Every structure is written in C-alpha cells, then in structure tokens.
Amino acid sequence: MIPTLGHFALALALAIAAAQAVIGLFGPMLRDRILLRAAPALAIAQFLMLGAAFAALVWAGVVSDFTVRNVAEFSSSTTPLFYRITGTWGNHDGSMLLWCLILSLCGATVGVFGTNIPSSLRSRVLGVLGLVSGGFLLFTLTVSDPFRRIWPPPLHGAGVNPILQDPGLAVHPPILYTGYVGFSIAFAFAVAALIEGRVDAAWGRWVRPWTLVSWVFLTAGICFGSLWSYYTLGWGGFWFWDPVENVALLPWLTGTALIHSAIVVEKREALKTWSVLLAIATFSLSLCGTFLVRSGLLNSVHAFAASPNQGLFILVLLALTIGGSLLLFAFRAPGLAATGVFAPVSREGALILNNIFLCVIAAVVFTGTMYPPFVDLLFGLQLSVGAPFYDQAVLPLTAPLILAMAVGPMLPWKRGAIGPALAKIWYGAVLALIVFAFVLFRGHAIAALGLAGAAWVIVGALVDLAERVRLFRVPPGQSFARLFTLPRAQVGAALGHLGFGVTVLGIAGMTLRVHTVTVLHPGQSVDLGGYRWTLDRISPAQGPNYQARRATITVTRHGRLVMTMRPERRFFTAQKVKTVAAAIRTNGVRNMFATFAGEDNSGGGEFRFNVHPFAPEIWLGGLIMALGGAISLSDRRFRVGAPVRSKLRKPAGSATV
Structure with a gap:
C-alpha cells in the first residue's frame, strides 16, 4: 500500500x-x-x-x-x-x-x-x-x-x-547530488535572465549565494568520496582520475570560475556574457556526468549499470536542456554588453586569470574523459586515458593558478600594480623558496614544487586576513576585534584559499609516500619508512552480515611500540563477495596504512603497507574550503539581496497634473 x-x-x-x-x-x-x-x-x-x-x-x-x-x-x-x-x-x-x-x-x-x-x-x-x-x-x-x-x-x-x-558512502551521494543539482538554480537564473534580456549587478548579487551553496556541497561531496575511496577500496590512493571522479571535478572547476566571475558582474557589470555561459556550462556538465554514470558507457566502481533505453532518454533530455539553453544564449548574448571598465592589473584582472586557468583545466579533463568513449563509439577502438596523461597535462596548468591565487586578493579593484601586491607577501615567497630548496635537495622535484606552492598559497591567505585586520599596525586587541567586524564573505574567501593551499600540501605530500607489498607469516617483519611492521597473528572475526579474517600487526620504531593495526579480509555471505577493510592510523600529519589482500595455505598472508606524509591535509583542506564557503553564505549582503534604487521624490510644493 x-x-x-x-x-x-x-x-x-x-x-x-x-x-x-x-x-x-x-x-x-x-x-x-x-x-x-x-x-x-x-x-x-x-x-x-x-x-x-x-x-x-x-x-x-x-x-x-x-x-x-x-x-x-x-x-x-x-x-x-x-x-x-x-x-x-x-x-x-x-x-x-x-x-x-x-x-x-x-x-x-x-x-x-x-x-x-x-x-x-x-x-x-x-x-x-x-x-x-x-x-x-x-x-x-x-x-x-x-x-x-x-x-x-x-x-x-x-x-x-x-x-x-560504509558510513562514508552513505552520506557521500546525497551531499554530492546536492552539489550537482544545486547548480540548476544558477542555470535557471541564467536562462531567466536571457529570457528577460537583462544581466546586471543585481543578477550577479542574486546568483552568487545560490552558486556558493552548490559549490560548498559539491566540495564536501568530492572530499567524502575521495576519503571513501582511500580507505575502502584498499589501494592507498585518494584520486585515480577515474572517469566518474572526473565528471564530479568538471562542474566544480567551472562552478569555482562562476563564483569568481559573478563577483566581477556585481562589482563592475563586466563578464556578463561569460558568467551566463559559465552558469549554463556548469549545470550542463552535471547533466553530462549523470548521462555518463547511468548510460553504461563507463566501466567504473562508481557507475550504475543501465539499460540502453535509460541512456537514450537521458541523452535526449541532455540535448534538449543544453541545446535549448545555448540556442537562447546565442539569440540574447549580443545584447549583454559589458558596461564596466577596469585595468588588466587589478582584482578584476586576477579573477579573469583565475577563470582562464580553471576553464582550461576543465577543458583538458573533459577531453581526456570523453575521448575514449567517443573513439569506441565511432571506430570501435578501446582506449584508456589514465593518470599519466592528467598529471602531465593538468599539473603545468595548476602551477600558474597557484601563483596568481596569492597575489590576486592583494590587488585593489579597478586598477593596481604588481609591485605593492608582491611587497605584502614577500615572506611567503621566501618561505616557498626555502621549502622548495629543502625538498629538492632530498631528491623530490615534484614534491618540492607542490609543497612550495602550498606554502605560497597558505601564507597568501593568512596575509590577506592579516592585512584586513591591520595586524602589527594596531594593538593586538584591536586587530582581534576587527576580525569579527570584517564582512564574512571576505573571511570565507580567505579560508577558501587557505583550504586550497592545505589540500595542495596534502597532495604534494602524497608524492613522498613509501609503500611495499609483501607476504608475511606470523612472527615475520618488514621495514618501511623507518618503522618495523610485524605480523602477530591471523584470526577469524564475525561481522553483522559477513565473516572476516583479521590480521594483527604491530608497528614499532627503535624497538618501541608505536601502534597496533588490524586490517581485515571480509566475505559477505549473501552476495558471495570478498572485500578488504584497511587499517589506518594517523597523527594528523601522516597516515599509516595497511591492507590484508589474502591468505595462503601455509598460514601467511599478502599485505600492502604504506606511509603517507601529509595525507590527512588532503581532506582537511577540502573541509576548510567548504567551511569558508559556508561562512561567506552567512554574510548579510547575501541575505538582503541586491539594493533597489528608490524613485526620486518630487520637490515639495510641486504641482500634480
């Protein structure tokens, strides 16, 4: 019933x-x-x-x-x-x-x-x-x-x-879907503005909070999904450049660009055409992800199996939504002329540079994701685009984005100069150079670039907040009081940049990881990362709907016990499926990771051991970014909306006809 x-x-x-x-x-x-x-x-x-x-x-x-x-x-x-x-x-x-x-x-x-x-x-x-x-x-x-x-x-x-x-995947889809679908509001604002034929500063003010809500949820959803992949699939990585992971990243990139371009629309009534196109593109990419995940074109642990009818229906819906909105855009866009002007070296110019790099990165990821299924569909050729392509294509584009991220907030609106902006964060550059030289001396070039970039962005975000509260230029108590009087959108933006820097720190740190795959019997040990990993025993365990074999591993350093880890190999009786349950221990700046891959007839087992420097910062940075977006949403300017001009009053005593 x-x-x-x-x-x-x-x-x-x-x-x-x-x-x-x-x-x-x-x-x-x-x-x-x-x-x-x-x-x-x-x-x-x-x-x-x-x-x-x-x-x-x-x-x-x-x-x-x-x-x-x-x-x-x-x-x-x-x-x-x-x-x-x-x-x-x-x-x-x-x-x-x-x-x-x-x-x-x-x-x-x-x-x-x-x-x-x-x-x-x-x-x-x-x-x-x-x-x-x-x-x-x-x-x-x-x-x-x-x-x-x-x-x-x-x-x-x-x-x-x-x-x-898994509890992580239980909350991951609703949060991720809220981010995906939430961009429909920005899309609806864009289409409605095209119907009315008007995009102005008020439109930029209205569309920003709705876009920011979606961005916060999508950031948190990607963060939870990456964390789930890290500890559930047992491979010890946080991002595989899987096509389904990529289709979540694409709207995040263009959505981030939309948030920044809407600021320019609000401040200068410029980038109006570009912002409307970004709003359409962001939701269109969310719909493309829906089609790819449910059409059967992709083979992924994240994808849903679907019948041809379902994929065809979504494809038709996708074509009508994207095609109709782009047709309306082509008809109305010539009338959305920009009215504001600004110099290339300015806060607005930095935001445009931000948009360029984000959209170019999105184009590269989109090409790498869509090229194999289209080649398969047209020519019947099986191709695979994996991590080496994305690492070599995306990382060079990310470097200038990181460089500009710390400088942009230091520039004034409308017109500025590079010299004074760099003078405010010179010690960030010094710290980045020290980190780069130290890590490079140890023989890790990629890690040196990543960690130096992380230091640059983090210091830049902290300096941005310090400049706004006039730290070291007024008494400390007065600076602390000013922190609570700043517009929350400014605090949230600084936290967003800080979180991005922390995530870059974690990603760069993961390039320094050490790992080994070995077969151990009870009593045997292996050395890795300055620690000794010893298998004590393998014993049975019982779950609510599965049976398991649990390995007990002690980790020591210089003969002293550091931790005990218990990875499992689980067998679900109803589905007749075996899975791994990784054991992870962290101190906040380093993860110890162990998985139990299988057991042999002699009582031994195959294990994967990993030491991941700065791994927790990958997801900590994502949560800081989401928190920064949430703080920005609490800004009163978003709640009261755009100002409305009042009509001019008639002079006292004027005649009325």
Missing part, C-alpha cells in the same frame, strides 16, 4: 512540475499577480510530493518489502537497518528519485527564500526549474521507476553491494 502511494505521489509531482513550468514561464508575460504567486506554491508542493515518494521508498527498504523490485535487488533481510535505508539511493532507480527530490528542494528553496528577487525573475527561475524537474520525473516514471513491483517476491533479497556498506 505504501509503495503504491509513493508511486502516486511521484506521478502527482510530475503534474505539479508541468504546471510550475507553464505558469512560471508564462505568468510574467500576463503580469498576473496570482500567477506570479502560484509558482513558489507549486514548487513547494512538488517538493512535498517528492518527499512523500522518497519516504515511501525508504519505508519499503526498512520493512524489507520485497514486492518492490528496487528493494529486492538492492537490500536483504540480513542487511543492517542503516544500510537498508542508505541502500535506497545506492542504485540507479533510487538515486534518480533522490536526484529529483533534491531538484525539487532547489525550487522550494527559491520559492521560500527568494523573496528579495523580483517576482517576475523568480517566477521564470521557478519555471525553468519546473521544466528541468519535469523532464527528470518523466524519465523516472517511464524507464527508471523505483516502485516497480515483482511477484512472487524473493525470500531474503539480493542485498546491498558490500562496497557500499
């Missing part, structure tokens, strides 16, 4: 989305206040219907209603309750329902919190969101129905994929 109600709510949400699209897009043309007020109400109603549908699917998973095919194929009666809930979005059909739910949440958010936006623009934004939501809901109901029934139902169910039975 509950799944039937959920299916009905899903169908009703489609009807509401259609009404939202029609009323939202055509209501402003009729200038009817009732229609303008109807669009936000319809957006909220759509969210409530999809919330009911999603709750019904979760309920079916919790009670193990195996008459629902989605539950029968991706859950079981022996699966722990937590993973019966998270298994709802751990498959294609359930993840699409979650996608639609978040998309409707975006519309409802604009309807509730978009009161500072002109009613006609808000109506058109909601109309575009309703149109996009309607397309995905139609896809979900026709070829990806999560409430499809089967009879007779199985007795226990197939169970959740063992790799997905």
Whole structure:
C-alpha cells in the first residue's frame, strides 16, 4: 500500500512540475499577480510530493518489502537497518528519485527564500526549474521507476553491494547530488535572465549565494568520496582520475570560475556574457556526468549499470536542456554588453586569470574523459586515458593558478600594480623558496614544487586576513576585534584559499609516500619508512552480515611500540563477495596504512603497507574550503539581496497634473 502511494505521489509531482513550468514561464508575460504567486506554491508542493515518494521508498527498504523490485535487488533481510535505508539511493532507480527530490528542494528553496528577487525573475527561475524537474520525473516514471513491483517476491533479497556498506558512502551521494543539482538554480537564473534580456549587478548579487551553496556541497561531496575511496577500496590512493571522479571535478572547476566571475558582474557589470555561459556550462556538465554514470558507457566502481533505453532518454533530455539553453544564449548574448571598465592589473584582472586557468583545466579533463568513449563509439577502438596523461597535462596548468591565487586578493579593484601586491607577501615567497630548496635537495622535484606552492598559497591567505585586520599596525586587541567586524564573505574567501593551499600540501605530500607489498607469516617483519611492521597473528572475526579474517600487526620504531593495526579480509555471505577493510592510523600529519589482500595455505598472508606524509591535509583542506564557503553564505549582503534604487521624490510644493 505504501509503495503504491509513493508511486502516486511521484506521478502527482510530475503534474505539479508541468504546471510550475507553464505558469512560471508564462505568468510574467500576463503580469498576473496570482500567477506570479502560484509558482513558489507549486514548487513547494512538488517538493512535498517528492518527499512523500522518497519516504515511501525508504519505508519499503526498512520493512524489507520485497514486492518492490528496487528493494529486492538492492537490500536483504540480513542487511543492517542503516544500510537498508542508505541502500535506497545506492542504485540507479533510487538515486534518480533522490536526484529529483533534491531538484525539487532547489525550487522550494527559491520559492521560500527568494523573496528579495523580483517576482517576475523568480517566477521564470521557478519555471525553468519546473521544466528541468519535469523532464527528470518523466524519465523516472517511464524507464527508471523505483516502485516497480515483482511477484512472487524473493525470500531474503539480493542485498546491498558490500562496497557500499560504509558510513562514508552513505552520506557521500546525497551531499554530492546536492552539489550537482544545486547548480540548476544558477542555470535557471541564467536562462531567466536571457529570457528577460537583462544581466546586471543585481543578477550577479542574486546568483552568487545560490552558486556558493552548490559549490560548498559539491566540495564536501568530492572530499567524502575521495576519503571513501582511500580507505575502502584498499589501494592507498585518494584520486585515480577515474572517469566518474572526473565528471564530479568538471562542474566544480567551472562552478569555482562562476563564483569568481559573478563577483566581477556585481562589482563592475563586466563578464556578463561569460558568467551566463559559465552558469549554463556548469549545470550542463552535471547533466553530462549523470548521462555518463547511468548510460553504461563507463566501466567504473562508481557507475550504475543501465539499460540502453535509460541512456537514450537521458541523452535526449541532455540535448534538449543544453541545446535549448545555448540556442537562447546565442539569440540574447549580443545584447549583454559589458558596461564596466577596469585595468588588466587589478582584482578584476586576477579573477579573469583565475577563470582562464580553471576553464582550461576543465577543458583538458573533459577531453581526456570523453575521448575514449567517443573513439569506441565511432571506430570501435578501446582506449584508456589514465593518470599519466592528467598529471602531465593538468599539473603545468595548476602551477600558474597557484601563483596568481596569492597575489590576486592583494590587488585593489579597478586598477593596481604588481609591485605593492608582491611587497605584502614577500615572506611567503621566501618561505616557498626555502621549502622548495629543502625538498629538492632530498631528491623530490615534484614534491618540492607542490609543497612550495602550498606554502605560497597558505601564507597568501593568512596575509590577506592579516592585512584586513591591520595586524602589527594596531594593538593586538584591536586587530582581534576587527576580525569579527570584517564582512564574512571576505573571511570565507580567505579560508577558501587557505583550504586550497592545505589540500595542495596534502597532495604534494602524497608524492613522498613509501609503500611495499609483501607476504608475511606470523612472527615475520618488514621495514618501511623507518618503522618495523610485524605480523602477530591471523584470526577469524564475525561481522553483522559477513565473516572476516583479521590480521594483527604491530608497528614499532627503535624497538618501541608505536601502534597496533588490524586490517581485515571480509566475505559477505549473501552476495558471495570478498572485500578488504584497511587499517589506518594517523597523527594528523601522516597516515599509516595497511591492507590484508589474502591468505595462503601455509598460514601467511599478502599485505600492502604504506606511509603517507601529509595525507590527512588532503581532506582537511577540502573541509576548510567548504567551511569558508559556508561562512561567506552567512554574510548579510547575501541575505538582503541586491539594493533597489528608490524613485526620486518630487520637490515639495510641486504641482500634480
């Protein structure tokens, strides 16, 4: 009964989305206040219907209603309750329902919190969101129905994929999807502005917070996904340049560029055409990622298997969304002439340079990701583009981006000079040179460049904050007080740059890692990274729905015990699947990593041991970036919206005709 109600709510949400699209897009043309007020109400109603549908699917998973095919194929009666809930979005059909739910949440958010936006623009934004939501809901109901029934139902169910039975991956998809889908708001603002034929400083002010929300979630989602890959897959890396990882990185790159270009739109009413194009491109890349993950073109641990009908439907939806928006852009773009002017050496110029490098990096990653499937589709050739290509193509483009990142915030708006900006961060350059020389002397050229760049960016971000609070130029108490009076957007931007520098520190540190793969029997040892790793024993262990073989390893240094590690090799009885559970110990600046790959007949086992310098900083930096974005969102200027010019008052005593 509950799944039937959920299916009905899903169908009703489609009807509401259609009404939202029609009323939202055509209501402003009729200038009817009732229609303008109807669009936000319809957006909220759509969210409530999809919330009911999603709750019904979760309920079916919790009670193990195996008459629902989605539950029968991706859950079981022996699966722990937590993973019966998270298994709802751990498959294609359930993840699409979650996608639609978040998309409707975006519309409802604009309807509730978009009161500072002109009613006609808000109506058109909601109309575009309703149109996009309607397309995905139609896809979900026709070829990806999560409430499809089967009879007779199985007795226990197939169970959740063992790799997905992890708390990190339970929170990773909802956060990542919120980032993906959240860019639909920026896309809707761009299309609505093109329909109205006006992009100005107010548009830049309105679009920035919505874009920033999506960027924060996407940053956190990528961070959690990388961390999950690091400790779950057991390979000891944080980024494989897997195609599905790349399609998450692409909208992050263009979304970062959009945030910076919207600042220029707000400050100088320049880059208007470019910002609108970035908003369209960012959401289009999110849709491209959806197509690649669910079309069957990519073979990845992250990808969903999909039927040809599903891939074709998404491809048509993708073509209509991207093609329609680009056609409208081609028609309206000539009228979006820039009105503001600024010198090349200025804060605006630095933001443009930032955009250039981010978009060029995105173009390189997009080419490397899409080239193999297109070659396979056109010529039947199997190609693979791996980490060596991206490392050699992306890293040279990242270096000038890092150099400019510390200088840009030191430049004034409209017109500036390089000399005074460099004078403010000269000790950052000195520190970077010292770090570079020290690490290079130890024979690590790539690490030397990365660690020097990290020092440069981190010092630059700290100097930016120090300059704003006038540190060492006024009494310390006064500087501390000024910190709390700064606009939060400025503090958040500095934290964002600081977090990026910390992440670069972690990535560069990982190039200094040492590792070994060895076979040990109880009592045997191996030396690695200044530590002695000794296998004490291999013993059985029992999990909630798996059996395991657990290795106990002691790590000593100069004869003194440092830590005890217990990696496992697990066997899930329902799915007949073996997985590894890595053992990781950290002190905040270094990770000790051990995996148990398998056991032989003589009582020994194969192990992978790693020492990862600065590895925790990879994810710490990502969280700092997300925190910086969240602090920026709390800025009062984002809450009150763009200023509205008041009409001139008539002089006292003037006649009225």
